[in-house]
Amino acid sequence: MSETQDFVTVEIIETFLKCNIYFHTCESSKSSSRSFNCWTFITVGLWKKKQKELVLTIKAEEGETKEDYPKGPLQLFCSVFTYAANNTIVEEGDTTEFDASGFIGNTEIRGVMYVPAQPIKGVLFPSDPHMSVITVHEYELEVAKNYGVTRVLCMIGHQYNYFPFPPWNEIKRASALLSKDIVHSTSLAKSARLRLNLAVASVENNMVTLRIPGVCLNPFLDLIKKTSEKASITLLLGLDDTADGHLVWTPNSKSLKPITITPVGSTGKRLAGSFVTFVPGQKVDRVMIYEDGFFVMLTDPSWYAFRQYLPTKKGMKVQSDVKGLDFEIFWHEIQYVNPLDGSVYGTNKGWYPQTSTDSVGSEENKSISLVDVLLLTDEKEVKQNISPEVLSKYITGTASIIETTLIAKEWTKDCKLTVQVTFGPAKKLSVEFQTDPPKQLEEAEITSLLNHISIVPMPTVKRSDIKFLLSFLCKR
Numbered sequence: 001m002s003e004t005q006d007f008v009t010v011e012i013i014e015t016f017l018k019c020n021i022y023f024h025t026c027e028s029s030k031s032s033s034r035s036f037n038c039w040t041f042i043t044v045g046l047w048k049k050k051q052k053e054l055v056l057t058i059k060a061e062e063g064e065t066k067e068d069y070p071k072g073p074l075q076l077f078c079s080v081f082t083y084a085a086n087n088t089i090v091e092e093g094d095t096t097e098f099d100a101s102g103f104i105g106n107t108e109i110r111g112v113m114y115v116p117a118q119p120i121k122g123v124l125f126p127s128d129p130h131m132s133v134i135t136v137h138e139y140e141l142e143v144a145k146n147y148g149v150t151r152v153l154c155m156i157g158h159q160y161n162y163f164p165f166p167p168w169n170e171i172k173r174a175s176a177l178l179s180k181d182i183v184h185s186t187s188l189a190k191s192a193r194l195r196l197n198l199a200v201a202s203v204e205n206n207m208v209t210l211r212i213p214g215v216c217l218n219p220f221l222d223l224i225k226k227t228s229e230k231a232s233i234t235l236l237l238g239l240d241d242t243a244d245g246h247l248v249w250t251p252n253s254k255s256l257k258p259i260t261i262t263p264v265g266s267t268g269k270r271l272a273g274s275f276v277t278f279v280p281g282q283k284v285d286r287v288m289i290y291e292d293g294f295f296v297m298l299t300d301p302s303w304y305a306f307r308q309y310l311p312t313k314k315g316m317k318v319q320s321d322v323k324g325l326d327f328e329i330f331w332h333e334i335q336y337v338n339p340l341d342g343s344v345y346g347t348n349k350g351w352y353p354q355t356s357t358d359s360v361g362s363e364e365n366k367s368i369s370l371v372d373v374l375l376l377t378d379e380k381e382v383k384q385n386i387s388p389e390v391l392s393k394y395i396t397g398t399a400s401i402i403e404t405t406l407i408a409k410e411w412t413k414d415c416k417l418t419v420q421v422t423f424g425p426a427k428k429l430s431v432e433f434q435t436d437p438p439k440q441l442e443e444a445e446i447t448s449l450l451n452h453i454s455i456v457p458m459p460t461v462k463r464s465d466i467k468f469l470l471s472f473l474c475k476r
Contacts, residue, residue, distance in 0.1 A: 008066070009044075012074050017045040017081050019074060023066030024122040026057070026168050029161055029264075036060070038168050040123045041073040042130075043080075051084035052091070053130040055117050057168040058104070070171075072104040076112070076133070090114050092131050093197030093238060095144050103135060106171050111141040113149040116239055118167040132167065137175035142183045148195060148236035150274040151249050151292055152176070154261060158248045163263040164239060182251045187291060191234040191277055192227040194219060200240035201294060202272040203325060208287055208294045210235075210276050210329045214313055217331075224307055234277040237293075242379045243272035247292040258289050278303070284321035296327050368406050368417070370399050372471035376420075382466060390459045391466070394423075397456045399470050405452045406445070410476070415440045417472040419449075423458055424465035440474070 007022045020042045025035040037060040043053045056073045080090065090096065094114045103109040117125060117132040136144060136152060144152045155176040157165035177183065196219070199212040212220075212235075220235070227233055240246075245268030248259045262268040275293035280303035288295050296318060298306065309316050318327040373395055375382065382391060398421060406417075415435050422430040431453055433446055441449075 010074065012078050013045075013081060016048075017043065017077065019043055019077060021066075021069055022123045023060075023069075024120070026059070026120065026166075037064070039066070039069045040120060041069075041077070042123070042126060043077050044126070046077070046081060046084060047126075047128040049081065049084035051080060051089050053126045053128050054080065054114075054133055055125065055130055056133040057120060057123075059168050059170045070104045073133075076103075091197070092116055093149050093195060095136075095141060095149065097141060104171050108137050108175070109135045109171065110138040111136050111144075113141075113144050113152065115149060115153060115165070116241065118165075120167055133169075134165070135169045135171070137177070139177035139180055139183050140175055142180075143177065146184070147186060147188055147193070148274055149197075150237060150239050153239060154246045154248045154274065154292065155250075157246070158250075158259070158261045161261070163261050163266075164241075164246055177251075185251050186249070187295075188234050188275065188277065191232040192223060193234045193236055194223045195236045196220070197236075197238040199235060199237050200243075200272060201235075201237055201276050202240050202243045202270050203289065203294065204270040206325050208273075208276075208296075208325050208327045210327070211240075212329065212331060214331055214333050217311070217313060221311065224310075229303075230281055232277055232279045234275050236275050237273065240272035243270045244268060245271045247271055247273045247289065249274065249292040259292075278306070285318055286320050286322050287318065287325040287327045289325070294325075294327070366403075366407075366475075367409070367411065368403050368472050368474045370403065370470060371473045372469070373399070374469040374471070376467040376469060377465070381464065385462045385464060385466060386459055394456065394459050395468060395470075398453055401452045401456055402449060402470065402472065405449055406474070409445070409474075411440065411474050413437065413440070413476055415474050417441075417474050419470040419472070420467065421453070421470070422465050422467045424461050425463065427458055428465065429454060429458060435474075 007020045010019045010021060012019055022040040022042070024038055024040065026038045028034045028036065038057050039060060040055065040057040042055050046053050054077060058070065058073070060068070076096070083090070092114050095111050097111040098109065100107060113134045113136055115132050115134050117130055119125065134153065134156070140152050140155070153165040157163055159176050160166045196212065196216045199210065199216055201208060201210045223233060244266040245260050245262035248261050250259045253259060260268055260271060273289070273293035277293065277295050279295055279297045280300060282297040282299055285299055285302050286297040288297070298318065302318065306316070306318070313331040315328065315330050320326055382388070402419060415437055417440070418434045418436070420432045422428070431450055433441060433449065435441055
């Protein structure tokens with residue numbers, strides 16, 4: 001039996017734009033049974049103009065019924081459609097500013113942010129690309145425009161104790177920022193800034209990892225060219241939906257420990273940040289958590305090497321000269337074409353290759369070396385099937401046995417070896433090989449590889465297959 005609620009459909013622009021309106025309940029937090037009524041507005045027709053459909057959820061006041069839905073969202077959707085028809089598109093990370101009349105009768109609401117959609121029980125989201133709309137007050141809007149929407153989202157999440165942020169809008173909520181002076185009371189105010197909403201960063205096991213898609217390279221390089229070699233550079237990041245906690249900006253806080261928001265039952269092992277700032281001119285290389293993000297403090301030689309290495313889009317690592325955190329950067333693509341079967345994989349944030357990272361300028365002289373690990377199963381689905389630690393151990397073991405098996409092979413030419421491994425319930429195992437150029441492996445070598453891979457202890461998987469790809473560079 002479906003738990004999806006009934007909805008009414010309202011026509012906004014005849015034959016072109018409609019809106020489905022659900023009346024349902026939301027829980028005040030993921031750990032609370034206290035609930036309240038909401039309307040969720042979902043557009044139908046924006047995607048025909050290459051604009052993502054919009055989802056806007058509003059908390060109903062006590063006593064309001066499904067027929068009492070506000071008309072403000074319909075006016076907003078009409079405006080977005082009009083702009084889209086004229087090739088002006090809004091994406092996740094963008095904002096829209098309102099005039100002094102505000103929104104839905106509240107003059108203190110001065111805009112909205114476009115953010116990743118969170119699932120809402122009882123509401124059927126569109127199959128077309130879509131995103132959510134979150135209302136903001138005047139000072140919150142200024143922070144979003146200058147320092148990124150992720151900072152504001154997590155402040156609102158902290159305000160409600162809801163990770164990463166509540167999917168509903170409370171029209172009468174208080175602003176998370178109470179003074180205009182606070183808006184720019186941040187270390188980022190004097191830094192050159194670039195919004196890269198498709199990039200994310202998190203810290204886990206003392207390693208800060210920046211995952212950034214290839215399409216962001218040119219804007220990153222352009223900012224470096226325009227900025228003094230002595231000046232800091234800040235990347236304003238998107239929301240990392242694979243993290244189990246997020247740093248929160250709390251201006252004027254006197255706490256010596258980072259402020260975080262985490263989901264119920266989480267230890268915050270993988271904490272995401274809202275930004276990464278590169279600060280040259282330091283005496284030693286150092287990486288640290290500051291405010292709601294990460295500072296990568298670099299000596300001038302390290303900063304120079306970093307900038308020279310950047311255009312290669314290869315994984316790189318910065319090791320701190322003092323005890324603390326290290327830093328690494330992974331490049332990935334929004335779409336990935338599997339070389340074995342031509343399948344195209346893609347997500348909003350891209351498919352993250354766990355690229356082997358070199359310290360800037362290092363070289364490998366092995367005859368076979370691992371260069372990429374690509375998880376082809378969605379990370380959320382993986383976490384429902386197996387712990388990340390167990391999966392990582394299996395991937396590492398498989399990669400190691402492949403290198404060991406082929407370490408003595410004399411390659412006739414340089415090539416790339418791709419190995420796709422699929423494993424699942426009941427000890428299911430499937431392995432496929434491909435070399436580029438082709439036919440660089442003999443049948444006997446493939447048989448030996450299969451036999452050796454099969455003896456790597458396979459973890460138990462709860463319900464569905466997990467697939468990953470290993471890429472090796474082989475040198476003659």
